[in-house]
Amino acid sequence: MKTRIKELTEQLKQWNKAYYQDDAPKVSDAEYDMALRELGNLEKLYPDLAAWDSPTKRVGGTAVKEFGQVEHKQALLSLSNAFSYEELVDFHKRILKAGVENPTYILEWKIDGLTVALEYENGIFQCGATRGNGKIGENITENLRTVKTVPLTIPYKGHLVCRGEAYLPKEDFVALNRQREEAGEPVFANPRNAAAGSLRQLDSKITAKRPLAVFAYDIVDGGTDLPKTQEETLNFLSQQGFLVNPQREKIDEIAKLEELIEKKTADRQNLDYDIDGLVLKLNDFKYRELLGYTAKAPKFSIAYKFPPLEGKTTLEKIEITLGRTGILTPLGILNPITLSGSVISKVSLHNEDYLRDKDIREGDTVIIHKAGDVIPEVVRSLAAHGENRSLPFVFPHLCPVCSGEVVKFEGEVAWRCINENCPGRIKENIKHFVSKNAMDIDGLGAAIVETLLAQSLIKNVADIYELKKEDIIPLEKMGEKSADNLINAIENSKQAGFARLLFALGIPHVGVVTAGNLAEHFGSMDKLLSDIDNNEDSLWLGDIAEIGKIIADSLYQYLTLKENRNLIVKLAANGVDMNVKNLVVDASLMGKTFLFTGTLPTLKRPEAEAMVKARGGKILSGVSKNLNYLVAGEKPGSKLKKAQSLDISIFTEEEFLEYIK
Ligand code: IVH
Numbered sequence: 327m328k329t330r331i332k333e334l335t336e337q338l339k340q341w342n343k344a345y346y347q348d349d350a351p352k353v354s355d356a357e358y359d360m361a362l363r364e365l366g367n368l369e370k371l372y373p374d375l376a377a378w379d380s381p382t383k384r385v386g387g388t389a390v391k392e393f394g395q396v397e398h399k400q401a402l403l404s405l406s407n408a409f410s411y412e413e414l415v416d417f418h419k420r421i422l423k424a425g426v427e428n429p430t431y432i433l434e435w436k437i438d439g440l441t442v443a444l445e446y447e448n449g450i451f452q453c454g455a456t457r458g459n460g461k462i463g464e465n466i467t468e469n470l471r472t473v474k475t476v477p478l479t480i481p482y483k484g485h486l487v488c489r490g491e492a493y494l495p496k497e498d499f500v501a502l503n504r505q506r507e508e509a510g511e512p513v514f515a516n517p518r519n520a521a522a523g524s525l526r527q528l529d530s531k532i533t534a535k536r537p538l539a540v541f542a543y544d545i546v547d548g549g550t551d552l553p554k555t556q557e558e559t560l561n562f563l564s565q566q567g568f569l570v571n572p573q574r575e576k577i578d579e580i581a582k583l584e585e586l587i588e589k590k591t592a593d594r595q596n597l598d599y600d601i602d603g604l605v606l607k608l609n610d611f612k613y614r615e616l617l618g619y620t621a622k623a624p625k626f627s628i629a630y631k632f633p634p635l636e637g638k639t640t641l642e643k644i645e646i647t648l649g650r651t652g653i654l655t656p657l658g659i660l661n662p663i664t665l666s667g668s669v670i671s672k673v674s675l676h677n678e679d680y681l682r683d684k685d686i687r688e689g690d691t692v693i694i695h696k697a698g699d700v701i702p703e704v705v706r707s708l709a710a711h712g713e714n715r716s717l718p719f720v721f722p723h724l725c726p727v728c729s730g731e732v733v734k735f736e737g738e739v740a741w742r743c744i745n746e747n748c749p750g751r752i753k754e755n756i757k758h759f760v761s762k763n764a765m766d767i768d769g770l771g772a773a774i775v776e777t778l779l780a781q782s783l784i785k786n787v788a789d790i791y792e793l794k795k796e797d798i799i800p801l802e803k804m805g806e807k808s809a810d811n812l813i814n815a816i817e818n819s820k821q822a823g824f825a826r827l828l829f830a831l832g833i834p835h836v837g838v839v840t841a842g843n844l845a846e847h848f849g850s851m852d853k854l855l856s857d858i859d860n861n862e863d864s865l866w867l868g869d870i871a872e873i874g875k876i877i878a879d880s881l882y883q884y885l886t887l888k889e890n891r892n893l894i895v896k897l898a899a900n901g902v903d904m905n906v907k908n909l910v911v912d913a914s915l916m917g918k919t920f921l922f923t924g925t926l927p928t929l930k931r932p933e934a935e936a937m938v939k940a941r942g943g944k945i946l947s948g949v950s951k952n953l954n955y956l957v958a959g960e961k962p963g964s965k966l967k968k969a970q971s972l973d974i975s976i977f978t979e980e981e982f983l984e985y986i987k
Contacts, residue, residue: 327368331375334365334913338381346475346539346569357916360942364913379478384471390528393464396455400547402443402489403460404622405605405629411584414606417628418580424625426613432556433575433586436603436629437541439493440522442466444476444542446486451478456525460622469525472534475541477567484549488563490542494521495598498537500701508651509835509876510738513676515703517600539599542568554611576609591632603631636695636705637670639663644675644688644719646726650754651834652742654722654732656681658704663694670694670702677739678721685709688716725750746889752786753779755832759787763838764830765819769812777801787830788893790816791900820900823907824850827897831890835880840873844881851894851904858885907936915943915986919952923966924959926979934982941986949974957982 338361344352362382369376376382408414421429441457454470455463470476473492480486494502499517506513514520524536542563545552553559557576564570577583583606590604608617608626617625643659656675663670673694675681686692686707693705709715725732725743727750732741743751756775760767767790778784783797793816798809822830825845829838836844847870848854857866864882868875884890898904920938922931922945929937934957935945946953949968956969957977969976977985 327372328375331365331368331372331377334361334368335377335380338362338365342381342474343567357913357942360913361916383478384474384534390468392528393466393526395458396443396453396463396465398443398455398458398461398463398546400487401460402441402457402463402546403619403624405627406620406623406625407603408628408630409633411587414583414587414628414630415580417606418583420625421608421613421617424613424617426608426610426616428578429613430609431577431583432560432607432609433577433583433590434543434605434607435571435573435590435597435601436605436631437491437493437571438516438518438600438602439491439541440518440525442470442490442492442525442540443546444470444488444490444540446480446482446488449480449483451476451480464526466525468530469527469533470540472530473538473540475539475569480566480568482566484551485547486545486549486552487547488542488568489544489546490540490568492521492525492538492540493517493599494524494536494538496600497598499600502536503701505837507655507674507676507740508649508653508837510653510735510740510742512679512739539569541571541599543570543605555609556607556611557609577606587630594632601632603629605629634695635665636693637663637665638691638693638708641686641688641690641692641704641707644681644686646722648725648727648743648748648750648754650751650758650832652725652732652744652748652751653740654726654743655740656719656721658686658692660692660694665694665696665702673702673704675704678741679739681719681721685718687718690715727751746887749779756784756787756790758832759830760790760819761830764826765822766826767812767819768815769808770815774801774804774812786893786896788896788900791820791897791902820902821907822903824848824904825906827851827902827904831884831894833881833884835877840877843870843873845906849906851898855885855891855894858882913942915941918943919946919954920944920957921946921949921953921955921965921969922957922959924962926957926959929979934979937986955982955985 338358341352341358341361345358365380366382369380369382408417418429443455443457443463444451445453451471452467453465454467454476455465457463470492471478494517496517499514499520502520503513514523520536521538524533524538527533543560545559545563553562560570560574575586577586587604594601606628608614614624614626619625640661641658642661645657645659647655647657649655655677658673658675660671660673675686684704684706686704687709690707690709692707694702695705696702721741723732723741724730725745725748728743728745728748730743730745730748732743734741745751753775756779757772759765760770760775770790778793778801783793784790793813795809795813798804798812799806804812823845825842828836828844829841844854848857864875864878867873867878867882873881894904915938920935920943922934926934938945949956949965949972951972953969953972953974955975955977956965957979958966959979966976
């Protein structure tokens, strides 16, 4: 076991580096997860054999009541700002005036995140802190330990304190907000706030679930043998295993700076993280003392701040939209404006509290900007005090679609329509059920769902499986071919598996990840339902890893409701598979490839293939040099001959079963 634990630990560390540092993943997420899970299971059995810096230890530990304080022995300074190219030239002139000849600069992105200081002693991560007031910060070591781009060990054995910026990639910020909105929780205004909120969690398990990263860019303190230029510092940090932003420019001639700034300004939208400017740094450290410091900032570096992506327009109207979980979301209809190339005509106003706190009203002139350079957001209303404005928006207390009662649950900010039969909710639910991450029924777009509902061809998601080709052909824009394709897609979706089905049902708070965890834990809908029936409350559900009280309650409530149970029974009767797919057994076949040919004596082909996949192996579609094992049954045909000619190992079914035991 010791060697397997070691092997998995090393393997996962290498994959982590490839993924987080080199941006060149070596394996699929599924393969990674499988290895991580196998290691976790082994470590549970043999805790003494677990490495102290094991990749499994990035999932967070126990929650704390408050953060301790950390004194920064070297103050974490700030930067002076420049807002134009001319101001950068002035900075350069000051450098020349101080006596630096032919200065070389490094230009880096200014990441819009949260400064962190990372301290290493003897090659081991000791302490991680926020900047605080520059002198004293908060001790967030446990949280930073869950961030996979923070190395827990480094080759350098001397004292080292480096500085970096913690951030949440734009895409993850969007996903996190969507999830929060669905759960009725307040959304983060921008990726920076989301990163700060995630890192300042008292429970590191929550931090571990947020895909935070840290770009390292500076050495604040350490031995005298450390690099003496910014260029070497960045290379050194990268060699030590930190994530270092690969986009940086070396500038030998100030004349080139203007063009470069223009190029970077245009490029800023294409990054997957938020930035708020550039930082220009004098490369050679030997001039640092000569140049000195202001009260707060060094004189050898300067930040260039981009003008914000903002614009002014009128908020024409506030509409209420209904989501599948019944949440009522106010949507601002704007007089369209163009911000950095895209036309913005709608903006989410999130919830009643948000509207009230920002005092946004119909007819107001508002400032719009793109949070995270991606999602448009209202920064504020420009309406002056005493100005003749419309009255504050009155949030409806009836559902805009079914006119049913709406309620606000304790601890939530959202109003929800609670009528399970609300046509608006049903429509959104069906759209969700067929969507990509759910049952993935290609060809069943929003317009067709609406037509099917309008013509009463379907009333709920189970009815989808009773649709016939004849029902579909007469629909607008549907030919014979598309009807065939749609029927096929519906048929295939029956095999989507338990995890996707659980997500597809649209149970409040059960997202893709939770659905996957639940599916893996219970294995089948039957087991989940019988466990629900054998318990009188949802408390026991809370014992399942990753599931808190909110999810447990929501799941319990959904699955004890008669209408939902009937729906599940009908889905099952219509042939929807409710068992887990690719049940993960172990990772013993990781990296191995298989192909089955001919009729196997006892196993069905899909069954045999699932056994390989469940152990981390891959199924190839043809015989090639990449194939490790061909499992041949009766009448194997040409594949066997080809495999023999390539000297590939050949198994009978019996040998295969023995091999995977
Ligand atoms: S160098 C002496 N480089 O910007 C300060 N800072 O307004 C050394 N920041 O608090 C900072 N990206 O948190 C530096 N590539 C980068 C940066 C960066 C973001 C932040 C940093 C600092 C703030 C200054």
